[in-house]
Amino acid sequence: MAKRLIPCLNRILVEKIIPPSKTNAGILLPQKTTKLNSGKVVAVGPGIHDRNGNLIPVSVKEGDNVLLPEYGGTEVKLGDKEYHLYQDDxxxxxxxDDAF
Incomplete structure (x- = not known):
């Protein structure tokens, strides 16, 4: 039976997108170009309450592709997959994918 993690408060569960380490032609890419700075949102918490008790929802939703900080997050292993937990901020x- 697979486990599912539902984040608490304003936390977001992200599966990091692993870029290819070589091109289709077989050329190896330098490690610098294969940084893990993006990921796909797998699950989100309900949000946090402000001082007045109003719920402030999380700013992203499941399925969003997000840009991640270079450091931070908490590594979580569920089954054979690795995920990372981040706070919304x-x-x-x-x-x-839209062009500028």
């Missing part, structure tokens, strides 16, 4: 932004 640690996420740097969302990534879209």
């Amino acid at each position: 640690d996420i740097l932004g969302t990534l879209h």
